[in-house]
Amino acid sequence: NITVTNKLAQRLMEASGEPVSGQQLADEFGISRTSVWKHIKDLQEKGYEITSVKKKGYVLMGLPDSLEASTIQPLLKTKRLGKTIEYRASCESTQIIAHQLAQTGVPDGTVALAEEQTAGRGRMARKWDSAYGKGVWMSIILRPDVPIQRAPQFTLIAAVAVVRAIEEVTGLRPDIKWPNDILVNGKKCTGILTELQSDADGIQALIIGIGLNANQEPADFSDEVRDIATSLKMESGGHVSRQELVRSILFYLEQYTEIYVKEGFGVLKLMWESYSTTIGRKVRARMAKETLEGIAEGITEDGVLQLRTADGKLHGIYSADIEM
Ligand code: BT5
Structure with a gap:
């Protein structure tokens, strides 16, 4: 049951290093102490460092380096x-x-x-x-x-x-x-x-x-x-x-x-x-069909890059690779 396990992890994370007793967790989650212990074991298997301090309860010492x-x-x-x-x-x-x-x-x-x-x-x-x-x-x-x-x-x-x-x-x-x-x-x-x-x-x-x-x-x-x-x-x-x-x-x-x-x-x-590092600088914009060089003056309300070339023309660029 992923949600109870997650909530238990959350509870221990929020205790920030203070022990939480098995009985308290059992009461809070409305489950038995054996069931608490099973969830703790699941978390440990996933790489959570949880120690149990005698007479005090479970302490979360570290999280697994995972994106689960x-x-x-x-x-x-x-x-x-x-x-x-x-x-x-x-x-x-x-x-x-x-x-x-x-x-x-x-x-x-x-x-x-x-x-x-x-x-x-x-x-x-x-x-x-x-x-x-x-x-x-x-x-x-x-x-x-x-x-x-x-x-x-x-x-x-x-x-x-x-x-x-x-x-x-x-x-x-x-x-x-x-x-x-x-x-x-x-x-x-x-x-x-x-x-x-x-x-x-x-x-x-x-x-x-x-x-x-x-x-x-x-x-x-x-x-x-x-x-x-x-x-x-x-x-x-x-x-x-x-x-x-x-x-x-x-x-x-x-x-x-x-x-x-x-x-x-x-x-x-x-x-x-x-x-942005692009704006205000001289850049080269490589596009599928052409490459333009000029000053990147800004972006429009639509997110289009405004590039002014040496001939004074302003070009709207929708997608390109920029070299600076
Ligand atoms: C990007 O494309 O920069 C968009 C990358 C998006 C990746 C994410 S990861 C999660 C999600 N799942 C996917 O499959 N994709 C998205 P572009 O601007 O086209 O740049 C690609 C170029 O960046 C490549 O041709 C390499 O030169 C360079 N590159 C490739 N891997 C890189 C990396 N890990 N770090 C830095 N540069 C990288």
Whole structure:
């Protein structure tokens, strides 16, 4: 029974190191002491460090370094996001899982999480390096009530949410490179991929894929990305809690998407710009058919990059790879 086990984990987490007696847990949960003991054993098998202090009760000493629902949900501060978590030790891509779930009508805010992706993907069928247990490989299903033209901004909003989360958990100061890269000290630590399910009625589901490098060492990256990628651990010098990152990302994403749906892009655009390294700089934008060079002047209310070329023309860029 996953919910009782989760609630028990939550109760012990909230006791923050104080022992809670078996009898008290039995009373609170309306179960027998034997049953409490069985749930504790389940948690221990999952990697929770729980000791039992004689005559005092159970103390939670440490959590497993896993992204299972039971480690995320107890301290989650959201109303909607992450209330349902589909967890896999390994999968091809959490985007695939989320797309399938979205079609079965799961609620807004459902999240797919994996320790490892064997076919993690970026934009345009590029590969996304997703080493086991080292990062946050997460896809979030949103069902916002906005017209389809307002979908692209969700990538930018997600980027702001991830930056806020990284700041909160690690104290690092990341930058955003338009549209979907998050850099720390000039190297990529996060990529975001937003996909859409829609029909004549509009958006059925947005699938926001977030790939965040948390605890890799250089050797954990493939040769292709080792020179351009970094992890929060490499930048901050210490192990980073992926659980805290997930909770914090979901918290900010919920707040910011609510603001966006209710009040529009204004405030979020300002936040995005304050983190952006692209704006105000000379950049080269590689697109499918052409490459343009110029000054990135800003983004529009629609999230479109405004690039002024040497001939003075202003170009609206919807999607590109940016070199600075
Ligand atoms: C992205 O694409 O940056 C979006 C990546 C989204 C990944 C998440 S993980 C959860 C969910 N499930 C998925 O299957 N995907 C999403 P793009 O802008 O196209 O950048 C891809 C490029 O980033 C690659 O061609 C590499 O150069 C580089 N790259 C690949 N893996 C990386 C990593 N782990 N860290 C940094 N850079 C990486």
